[in-house]
Structure formats: structure tokens, C-alpha cells
Amino acid sequence: MxxxxxxxxxxxxxxxxxxxxxxxxxxxxxxxxxxxxxxxxxxxxxxxxxxxxxxxxxxxxxxxxxxxxxxxxxxxDDSDQLLRASLDREETAALAQMAEVVPLAAAGDPVAATSESLEYFLAAVQAAPDRWRAIFLIADASTPTFRGRLERGRQAFIAALATFVRESCPPERLPTLDVELTARTLYALFWEAGRLVLADPEAFPPQRIRAYADTLIPALPAFHDRKTP
CATH class of the missing domain: 1.10.10.60 (Homeodomain-like)
Structure with missing residues (x-):
């Protein structure tokens, strides 16, 4: 028993x-x-x-x-609310970081201002690596909702860069300058540099990216042969 x-x-x-x-x-x-x-x-x-x-x-x-x-x-309440809350927080923080690194025409030398802004952006990415890794992952996600959130920030940054280009370009060049494409070129430089500095920091340190930007940016039509005041 x-x-x-x-x-x-x-x-x-x-x-x-x-x-x-x-x-x-x-x-x-x-x-x-x-x-x-x-x-x-x-x-x-x-x-x-x-x-x-x-x-x-x-x-x-x-x-x-x-x-x-x-x-x-x-x-x-559920995983959807959890994910939305996380995306809200990171989106707000990322937009604040991006707003702080937009170059200003008032700086005087647009080439130096752009290069310095790129350097500040890379520092911001490195200061919050998980946030930006998530952003880069979401940019490649197949879910339209996630990409839509990112697109709002992307368009705002491009618009800010377009304003900078327009205000920095000599007035006589504006009629023949494609401001939008110039802004998108700068955005592509910032975006890809941010990816590289996280994905392969040894091969693409900020110093290497800054040195390349210092040769690329002056060649853009908006800044080429521009005399610094």
C-alpha cells in the first residue's frame, strides 16, 4: 500500500x-x-x-x-500595446536627436556645418546604439505600419536639410539647383554612415567617415566653389 x-x-x-x-x-x-x-x-x-x-x-x-x-x-494589456509604447518612446527620442544635428545656415560655412552635423549624428547613434539598431532594422521590415512611423521622421529630416541647402546656397545658383535631390543626398550620407558606424565600427570609424565627407560635401553643386564669408 x-x-x-x-x-x-x-x-x-x-x-x-x-x-x-x-x-x-x-x-x-x-x-x-x-x-x-x-x-x-x-x-x-x-x-x-x-x-x-x-x-x-x-x-x-x-x-x-x-x-x-x-x-x-x-x-x-498585450504585446501590441507593449510594442507601440516602445516605438513611441524610441521615435520621440530619435526625432529629438535628429533635430539637434540638423546643420544651420547661420553657421556661416555650410560645408563645415554639414560635416560637423554628420559627426554629431554619428555620436548620437553611438550614444544610443540599441535605439538606432532597432530603427535600421525597422527600416528594412516588411510591415507597413513600422515603416510608416519611420517615414515621418525621415521626411522631416529631409525637409530640414532642404531648408538648410536652400538658405546656404548662393541666390544666383538657386534657379538651377535641385534642392530636394541635394537634401536627399545629404540624408543618404547621414543614414548610411549611421548604419556603418554601428555595423562595422572598426572598418568605418567616425574619423574615416568625416574625412570622406570633407571631400564629398564641397563637390555638391550647392556648395561647390562657395566662398566662405
Whole structure:
């Protein structure tokens, strides 16, 4: 009559261990709601960078943040809300960084201003590598919703560059200058440089990119043979 008890003991131990694990995971270190929210959004960003946007879920984020599912559900209803919140945060931060690096015509020398702005942009990318890795990944994503979010920021940056080109170009050249294509050329330089400095920093350090930009930018029609005041 004791044999059933012997057989049940290992199963009882497994159930007890599982319940203990669940109890331990359910009580993550206490944090203020806003602090916990930022921790979870940081985890979302890491999941995007390391596994891809399609891997963002309550389970993967909980595991990445080392908390239980109830902790995540305490702040977010589902994985869609979690992903949207992460994208909102990173989009806002990226747009703020980009706004700070737009060159200004008032600087006097547009060539130097553009090269310095490129250098500032690369520094911003390196200061928040996960944010920009995620942005570059989303740019290549097949989901229109994600690309649409990125497109708004891209168009705003191109528009700011177009304003800079228009204000920096000598008035006599404006009638024959393609301002939009010049702005898009500068944008392509910034964008690809940002990719390279993250993807292969040893082969493409900021110094190498800046040196190349110093030869490329003066050759653009908007700046070619321009005399610095």
C-alpha cells in the first residue's frame, strides 16, 4: 500500500518546485510604475535588436526583463500595446536627436556645418546604439505600419536639410539647383554612415567617415566653389 506514495513523491517535488519558481518570479524587485515601465521598454528594445520585431511578446519581454508575466500585464494589456509604447518612446527620442544635428545656415560655412552635423549624428547613434539598431532594422521590415512611423521622421529630416541647402546656397545658383535631390543626398550620407558606424565600427570609424565627407560635401553643386564669408 505504500508503493503509490513512493511513485507520487517525485511528482509532488516537481509541482512544489514549479510553484516555488512561479512565486519567486512573481515578486520581482519593487519599482515605481514609471521605473518598471522604462525597464520593460528597455527589454522590448533588446528583443527587437537581438531577435527581431516579430519576436516581441509578453513572454519574451518578461524573460528579457527577468520578471513574470503578471508584472508585464500590470502595465500593458498585450504585446501590441507593449510594442507601440516602445516605438513611441524610441521615435520621440530619435526625432529629438535628429533635430539637434540638423546643420544651420547661420553657421556661416555650410560645408563645415554639414560635416560637423554628420559627426554629431554619428555620436548620437553611438550614444544610443540599441535605439538606432532597432530603427535600421525597422527600416528594412516588411510591415507597413513600422515603416510608416519611420517615414515621418525621415521626411522631416529631409525637409530640414532642404531648408538648410536652400538658405546656404548662393541666390544666383538657386534657379538651377535641385534642392530636394541635394537634401536627399545629404540624408543618404547621414543614414548610411549611421548604419556603418554601428555595423562595422572598426572598418568605418567616425574619423574615416568625416574625412570622406570633407571631400564629398564641397563637390555638391550647392556648395561647390562657395566662398566662405
Amino acid at each position: 505504500e508503493l503509490p506514495n513512493v511513485k507520487q513523491a517525485p511528482e509532488t517535488e516537481r509541482r512544489t518546485a514549479t510553484m516555488a519558481e512561479r512565486r519567486n518570479r512573481a515578486y520581482a524587485p519593487r519599482m515605481a510604475p514609471e521605473q518598471r515601465r522604462e525597464q520593460l521598454l528597455d527589454a522590448v528594445l533588446r528583443v527587437i535588436v537581438e531577435q527581431g520585431v516579430h519576436k516581441v511578446s509578453i513572454d519574451t519581454v518578461a524573460k528579457e526583463a527577468d520578471v513574470s508575466r503578471p508584472v508585464v500585464y500590470g502595465l500593458f
